[in-house]
Amino acid sequence: MPDLRKDPITGRWVIISTARGKRPSSFMTAKREKTHIAICPFCPGNEQRTPPEIYALRPKEHTTPNSEGWQVRVLPNMFPALGIDGELEKKGIGMYDMMTGFGAHEVVVETPDHTKSTRDLSIDEISNIITICQDRIQDLYRDVRFRFVLMFKNEGEQAGASLEHSHSQLIATPVTPRRVKEELDGARHYYKQKERCVFCDIIDQEKDVGKRIVYENDAFIAFCPFASRFPFEIWLLPKKHEVDFYASRGHINDMARALKIVLLKLTRALDGPQYNYIVHTSPNRFPRRGYWHTIMEDYHWHIEIIPRILRTAGFEWGTGLYINPTPPEDAAKYLREITVTI
Amino acid sequence: MPDLRKDPITGRWVIISTARGKRPSSFMTAKREKTHIAICPFCPGNEQRTPPEIYALRPKEHTTPNSEGWQVRVLPNMFPALGIDGELEKKGIGMYDMMTGFGAHEVVVETPDHTKSTRDLSIDEISNIITICQDRIQDLYRDVRFRFVLMFKNEGEQAGASLEHSHSQLIATPVTPRRVKEELDGARHYYKQKERCVFCDIIDQEKDVGKRIVYENDAFIAFCPFASRFPFEIWLLPKKHEVDFYASRGHINDMARALKIVLLKLTRALDGPQYNYIVHTSPNRFPRRGYWHTIMEDYHWHIEIIPRILRTAGFEWGTGLYINPTPPEDAAKYLREITVTI
Numbered sequence: 130m131p132d133l134r135k136d137p138i139t140g141r142w143v144i145i146s147t148a149r150g151k152r153p154s155s156f157m158t159a160k161r162e163k164t165h166i167a168i169c170p171f172c173p174g175n176e177q178r179t180p181p182e183i184y185a186l187r188p189k190e191h192t193t194p195n196s197e198g199w200q201v202r203v204l205p206n207m208f209p210a211l212g213i214d215g216e217l218e219k220k221g222i223g224m225y226d227m228m229t230g231f232g233a234h235e236v237v238v239e240t241p242d243h244t245k246s247t248r249d250l251s252i253d254e255i256s257n258i259i260t261i262c263q264d265r266i267q268d269l270y271r272d273v274r275f276r277f278v279l280m281f282k283n284e285g286e287q288a289g290a291s292l293e294h295s296h297s298q299l300i301a302t303p304v305t306p307r308r309v310k311e312e313l314d315g316a317r318h319y320y321k322q323k324e325r326c327v328f329c330d331i332i333d334q335e336k337d338v339g340k341r342i343v344y345e346n347d348a349f350i351a352f353c354p355f356a357s358r359f360p361f362e363i364w365l366l367p368k369k370h371e372v373d374f375y376a377s378r379g380h381i382n383d384m385a386r387a388l389k390i391v392l393l394k395l396t397r398a399l400d401g402p403q404y405n406y407i408v409h410t411s412p413n414r415f416p417r418r419g420y421w422h423t424i425m426e427d428y429h430w431h432i433e434i435i436p437r438i439l440r441t442a443g444f445e446w447g448t449g450l451y452i453n454p455t456p457p458e459d460a461a462k463y464l465r466e467i468t469v470t471i
Numbered sequence: 472m473p474d475l476r477k478d479p480i481t482g483r484w485v486i487i488s489t490a491r492g493k494r495p496s497s498f499m500t501a502k503r504e505k506t507h508i509a510i511c512p513f514c515p516g517n518e519q520r521t522p523p524e525i526y527a528l529r530p531k532e533h534t535t536p537n538s539e540g541w542q543v544r545v546l547p548n549m550f551p552a553l554g555i556d557g558e559l560e561k562k563g564i565g566m567y568d569m570m571t572g573f574g575a576h577e578v579v580v581e582t583p584d585h586t587k588s589t590r591d592l593s594i595d596e597i598s599n600i601i602t603i604c605q606d607r608i609q610d611l612y613r614d615v616r617f618r619f620v621l622m623f624k625n626e627g628e629q630a631g632a633s634l635e636h637s638h639s640q641l642i643a644t645p646v647t648p649r650r651v652k653e654e655l656d657g658a659r660h661y662y663k664q665k666e667r668c669v670f671c672d673i674i675d676q677e678k679d680v681g682k683r684i685v686y687e688n689d690a691f692i693a694f695c696p697f698a699s700r701f702p703f704e705i706w707l708l709p710k711k712h713e714v715d716f717y718a719s720r721g722h723i724n725d726m727a728r729a730l731k732i733v734l735l736k737l738t739r740a741l742d743g744p745q746y747n748y749i750v751h752t753s754p755n756r757f758p759r760r761g762y763w764h765t766i767m768e769d770y771h772w773h774i775e776i777i778p779r780i781l782r783t784a785g786f787e788w789g790t791g792l793y794i795n796p797t798p799p800e801d802a803a804k805y806l807r808e809i810t811v812t813i
Contacts, residue, residue: 134698135698136696136697137661137669137673138653138658138670139654139657142792143699143700143792144793145798146795210794223676224673225698279785279786281785281788286782289784306791308789308791308792309789309790315479315482316480327480328480330566334565334567337565354478355478356476356479356484356567357487358483406785407785408789409789435785435788440630440631443621443630443631443777444552444623446650446747446749446777447623447648447650447751448642449649450484450485450644451485452485452486453486453488456474456487457487
């Protein structure tokens with residue numbers, strides 16, 4: 130089982146995933162020969178090459194689990210960052226703190242078609258993926274040891290994707306990760322001062338100003354945030370105050386449409402960029418003592434899309450201060466003016 | 472002049488550097504044709520291709536500024552992340568906060584020899600670079616508008632280096648960056664509880680345990696930290712409690728030796744890795760109202776060396792929780808067993 134270790138200075142947790150353990154020699158080899166996977170484990174017909182499926186959407190009747198006929202397929206990750214077998218145990222080692230790397234790591238294969246990316250799927254197909262991910266997160270949150278589930282996607286090698294076949298991932302963690310906690314704390318602080326959600330206020334401000342908006346429909350809005358860390362960074366939010374991903378269940382179609390259009394615009398703007406997107410939803414609010422389950426009014430779930438076109442360097446690592454060469458107003462204008470047909 | 476903009480949720484500052492402004496088309500071009508710089512602006516004979524030098528170490532007598540004969544040369548960055556011409560002004564824009572991107576961005580060309588990296592230089596040559604950087608930081612801190620100066624190095628394209636010729640950089644910022652502040656706050660919190668420096672305690676613990684140490688001499692120690700974020704991450708610290716980089720003035724030779732040996736070991740282990748290193752020194756302690764100048768006992772300057780062998784992906788961006796596949800004990804053992812001759 131992996132370790133979770135805490136930096137004694139900043140309190141930052143790190144996952145030491147011995148399951149993925151790499152010897153120095155493996156890094157040297159990786160540099161020399163590009164690994165080539167001849168057989169894609171996510172393609173139909175290769176279901177036996179993956180761990181047994183957790184769930185599959187099977188539109189065709191009479192297809193059996195772990196065989197062809199699925200539209201979306203959810204699997205345990207073959208090399209999980211956190212392990213689900215075992216117990217959550219915490220201990221001190223000298224002055225250091227650690228806990229067992231208890232968690233879950235699932236892969237959502239988005240389509241049987243190896244050649245398609247999320248943006249190429251139909252609104253209905255994207256809606257199905259979203260629905261399934263919402264259900265998986267709800268299911269994982271039934272285990273109160275999971276404090277947070279991140280849904281994310283790595284598209285392209287620069288963005289950290291190890292397999293080409295389009296897939297999203299879910300990782301459930303036994304701690305509330307620091308970037309999530311920073312947002313939660315910031316939003317709570319704002320709410321205490323103003324009795325309003327900071328994300329709702331941002332949406333209002335962006336609608337007033339207009340110049341950073343990329344796309345908008347009845348239920349969703351996409352804009353380049355005022356303090357964008359990266360060129361063409363885009364946030365996608367429900368316009369109504371909704372604390373968690375599942376709360377947007379009623380307008381999944383609008384969400385799928387917004388996501389598809391924004392990704393198509395990005396592709397046109399940046400000639401098929403590599404990107405990450407991450408879903409920031411509320412931590413586990415199933416009843417538990419303490420702080421988290423009281424959050425209801427002050428957080429607002431959203432998607433952050435980060436095109437990977439610049440490399441972060443020493444300055445960003447050393448300071449956490451990002452240098453963005455493209456003002457979000459310019460990026461948004463460029464994206465807004467691209468027309469896409471779906 | 473660039474903008475500094477604050478994310479209204481987390482309080483994270485971002486530099487929008489319009490001076491480096493890139494249109495979407497420039498990213499698309501960058502993908503297609505690799506820019507080739509035929510003439511290196513950092514090589515001797517090309518001094519006129521850079522802005523006038525701020526300082527140069529000229530061992531040969533009778534050489535004139537901005538001409539050949541230098542050993543180390545300090546220049547303003549041609550495309551500065553922050554601008555020194557102008558005033559530090561703060562303002563609100565609707566609900567958002569910004570300030571002018573006032574700061575300084577200097578480049579330290581480490582050697583006239585285009586083919587050499589830091590690890591190839593002699594102990595004396597590395598000592599000279601360190602001395603000059605210490606002096607530059609002291610000089611920049613005379614301007615109390617600068618809250619912090621980061622010294623850092625990007626080695627290799629993967630690590631964000633845009634020019635091959637070996638150089639370090641200094642960036643002075645008008646805010647204390649969040650990663651630095653996290654360390655300062657953590658160290659202060661620890662000191663308040665224990666009346667001891669957390670870094671000094673870590674050094675003691677590492678010496679007791681031994682298994683994460685990479686190298687040690689009279690004045691410096693290098694180890695893979697307990698909660699390493701990256702495979703082969705190494706921290707290098709003065710063994711004596713020293714709050715800022717300048718305080719190690721008395722044992723620069725040991726620092727240069729430790730740096731050279733650690734970089735040589737890394738090169739042997741990872742077959743010439745690309746890396747970043749960053750110097751975390753104390754913020755500006757020149758007399759000023761408030762908090763910072765009181766820090767004397769609780770912070771401990773250090774260098775963090777980060778080999779860039781893995782790509783960060785959506786999970787790390789979304790959570791700030793790093794997945795490290797190589798336990799620091801394994802990395803340190805491997806590095807310790809490599810013998811290098813200098």
